[in-house]
Amino acid sequence: xxxxxxxxxxxxxxxxxxxxxxxxxxxxxxxxxxxxxxxxxxxxxxxxxxxxxxxxxxxxxxxxxxxxxxxxxxxxxxxxxxxxxxxxxxxxxxxxxxxxxxxxxxxxxxxxxxxxxxxxxxxxxxxxxxxxxxxxxxxxxxxxxxxxxxxxxxxxxxxxxxxxxxxxxxxxxxxxxxxxxxxxxxxxxxxxxxxxxxxxxxxxxxxxxxxxxxxxxxxxxxxxxxxxxxxxxxxxxxxxxxxxxxxxxxxxxxxxxxxxxxxxxxxxxxxxxxxxxxxxxx
Amino acid sequence: xxxxxxxxxxxxxxxxxxxxxxxxxxxxxxxxxxxxxxxxxxxxxxxxxxxxxxxxxxxxxxxxxxxxxxxxxxxxxxxxxxxxxxxxxxxxxxxxxxxxxxxxxxxxxxxxxxxxxxxxxxxxxxxxxxxxxxxxxxxxxxxxxxxxxxxxxxxxxxxxxxxxxxxxxxxxxxxxxxxxxxxxxxxxxxxxxxxxxxxxxxxxxxxxxxxxxxxxxxxxxxxxxxxxxxxxxxxxxxxxxxxxxxxxxxxxxxxxxxxxxxxxxxxxxxxxxxxxxxxxxxxxxxxxxxxxxxxxxxxxxxxxxxxxxxxxxxxxxxxxxxxxxxxxxxxxxxxxxxxxxxxxxxxxxx
Numbered sequence: 001x002x003x004x005x006x007x008x009x010x011x012x013x014x015x016x017x018x019x020x021x022x023x024x025x026x027x028x029x030x031x032x033x034x035x036x037x038x039x040x041x042x043x044x045x046x047x048x049x050x051x052x053x054x055x056x057x058x059x060x061x062x063x064x065x066x067x068x069x070x071x072x073x074x075x076x077x078x079x080x081x082x083x084x085x086x087x088x089x090x091x092x093x094x095x096x097x098x099x100x101x102x103x104x105x106x107x108x109x110x111x112x113x114x115x116x117x118x119x120x121x122x123x124x125x126x127x128x129x130x131x132x133x134x135x136x137x138x139x140x141x142x143x144x145x146x147x148x149x150x151x152x153x154x155x156x157x158x159x160x161x162x163x164x165x166x167x168x169x170x171x172x173x174x175x176x177x178x179x180x181x182x183x184x185x186x187x188x189x190x191x192x193x194x195x196x197x198x199x200x201x202x203x204x205x206x207x208x209x210x211x212x213x214x215x216x217x218x219x220x221x222x223x224x225x226x227x228x229x230x231x232x233x234x235x236x237x238x239x240x241x242x243x244x245x246x247x248x249x250x251x252x253x254x255x256x257x258x259x260x261x262x263x264x265x266x267x268x269x270x271x272x273x274x275x276x277x278x279x280x281x282x
Numbered sequence: 283x284x285x286x287x288x289x290x291x292x293x294x295x296x297x298x299x300x301x302x303x304x305x306x307x308x309x310x311x312x313x314x315x316x317x318x319x320x321x322x323x324x325x326x327x328x329x330x331x332x333x334x335x336x337x338x339x340x341x342x343x344x345x346x347x348x349x350x351x352x353x354x355x356x357x358x359x360x361x362x363x364x365x366x367x368x369x370x371x372x373x374x375x376x377x378x379x380x381x382x383x384x385x386x387x388x389x390x391x392x393x394x395x396x397x398x399x400x401x402x403x404x405x406x407x408x409x410x411x412x413x414x415x416x417x418x419x420x421x422x423x424x425x426x427x428x429x430x431x432x433x434x435x436x437x438x439x440x441x442x443x444x445x446x447x448x449x450x451x452x453x454x455x456x457x458x459x460x461x462x463x464x465x466x467x468x469x470x471x472x473x474x475x476x477x478x479x480x481x482x483x484x485x486x487x488x489x490x491x492x493x494x495x496x497x498x499x500x501x502x503x504x505x506x507x508x509x510x511x512x513x514x515x516x517x518x519x520x521x522x523x524x525x526x527x528x529x530x531x532x533x534x535x536x537x538x539x540x541x542x543x544x545x546x547x548x549x550x551x552x553x554x555x556x557x558x559x560x561x562x563x564x565x566x567x568x569x570x571x572x573x574x575x576x577x578x579x580x581x582x583x584x585x586x587x588x589x590x591x592x593x594x595x596x597x598x599x600x601x602x603x604x605x606x607x608x609x610x611x612x613x614x615x616x617x618x619x620x621x622x623x624x625x626x627x628x629x630x631x632x
Contacts (some may be wrong), residue, residue, distance in 0.1 A: 173364075173365045174369060176334050178380070179355065180334070180359070181381035187384060192371075195371045
């Protein structure tokens with residue numbers, strides 16, 4: 001019986017793909033592992049060159065130092081003060097504009113939509129100097145305002161694009177039914193279309209929050225004093241005057257990435273499909 | 283309860299005229315059905331009455347008041363959509379009460395009225411469910427519930443049954459008829475299904491190419507169509523049309539024995555005969571001779587498609603259900619002449 005079975009030929013593809021993926025996973029994870037390892041080692045241990053070895057004992061001093069540092073508290077607060085409003089503003093404006101582009105098109109709205117989306121293709125380096133001069137002229141340098149404004153604006157293209165495309169999938173009949181029931185456009189948006197767009201909102205909130213939280217460039221350009229710095233610049237600032245505090249920096253890197261992880265975990269329950277199921281035609 | 287009046291209503295999209303001047307009076311409590319082929323403008327007209335589409339010209343009067351430019355919600359009109367258009371994130375109760383919530387009525391009032399409507403539509407056990415948990419017929423009832431809760435003056439239905447299967451469609455058709463009977467409200471109903479039109483309507487409005495071809499009760503349209511379009515559109519299977527040639531006061535057509543032209547029909551170019559007005563000849567003489575090409579048995583009745591040489595299309599003949607005729611049988615047919623319709627070259631009935 002057994003020898004009548006056709007011998008399956010060895011297919012090298014799945015194995016190759018699997019190997020490549022494993023190698024990539026290791027490459028991507030290595031830095032994180034390195035940071036994790038150095039955060040639980042003493043500076044002495046690290047400076048003795050034992051970067052990749054398991055620590056002799058679990059040292060939590062780096063974390064207590066980071067969490068007890070008032071400057072770090074300030075960095076966290078500043079980052080929140082930038083990230084929350086910028087995320088909210090870009091998503092709100094994106095939803096409003098996206099609704100108009102998807103449901104209330106007007107003459108030239110498609111062209112305008114393309115222009116807005118084209119904003120995504122400007123590298124920040126191109127607009128960096130003019131923006132610095134603009135905010136300098138407005139006297140806003142070394143405040144958080146330019147960072148909030150720039151992030152709100154730079155988030156618009158992706159927010160408008162995503163919201164418009166998602167709103168386009170919400171059947172027009174739902175809008176018309178709501179209007180027949182006496183809803184204004186604002187009520188159609190807030191009571192019908194947005195509740196159906198939670199997946200898109202969750203994706204955007206996660207993206208924008210992570211993007212702005214992790215940003216290094218704009219706070220570096222627009223802020224100068226230590227009390228205005230955000231967390232990513234704070235990590236760099238933590239290097240000692242005479243030495244690089246690897247352990248402390250590692251600890252802060254881990255602590256700094258926690259909020260984005262929490263945001264992702266919070267929003268991922270909205271990453272569900274099929275919200276519009278049953279709306280029209282069964 | 284309301285009287286609805288359309289006065290020279292027009293709609294154009296750019297250069298294309300979609301509705302070319304409609305005049306129609308709908309009486310209080312009347313059930314009017316718009317029928318016509320796809321793209322004839324019946325749905326556009328309904329959407330203009332609803333206020334979802336702006337009229338390019340003309341007026342819509344509701345109880346004498348001009349509502350042509352009024353917001354949809356201010357017209358006192360409710361609409362049931364072809365796709366039901368239920369809000370998927372709201373329960374049945376919230377879907378039905380949506381309009382009342384927007385009016386900011388207090389919760390107890392809304393709950394009481396929702397319960398009331400649910401009771402009449404047998405939706406009470408489903409109030410806590412979401413639309414995705416309902417069957418097609420239940421969704422349709424929720425859509426109707428959402429329409430009736432505000433006590434609108436006029437109900438609009440846009441092909442409400444076209445997404446249902448055949449058995450459910452018959453059932454819902456009866457429910458809509460009952461609803462009309464109970465509420466006594468003015469209803470305008472769009473369909474392309476002429477069985478729905480014939481069974482539901484007090485009056486049928488036949489649309490074609492953005493114009494009204496004829497308005498009348500179902501039997502009026504069936505027995506006395508104004509023109510060839512209405513004659514062909516109303517009735518299933520549709521009327522048989524025979525092209526005519528006039529010779530010495532007699533009408534000739536391929537395969538047909540020459541027949542004298544009745545007075546007043548001298549200019550006829552086409553003859554229309556409904557399938558039930560053709561019969562198998564008992565003797566050897568008849569009006570038409572041909573051969574049965576196909577037999578369709580529906581149980582209670584049978585339709586035979588008869589190939590008459592020279593005629594552009596097969597003639598449909600209605601027979602009793604137990605007929606023994608088979609395809610290929612040569613037949614001779616007689617025409618019920620008094621009930622035949624004569625059409626002039628421009629399609630008018632003579």
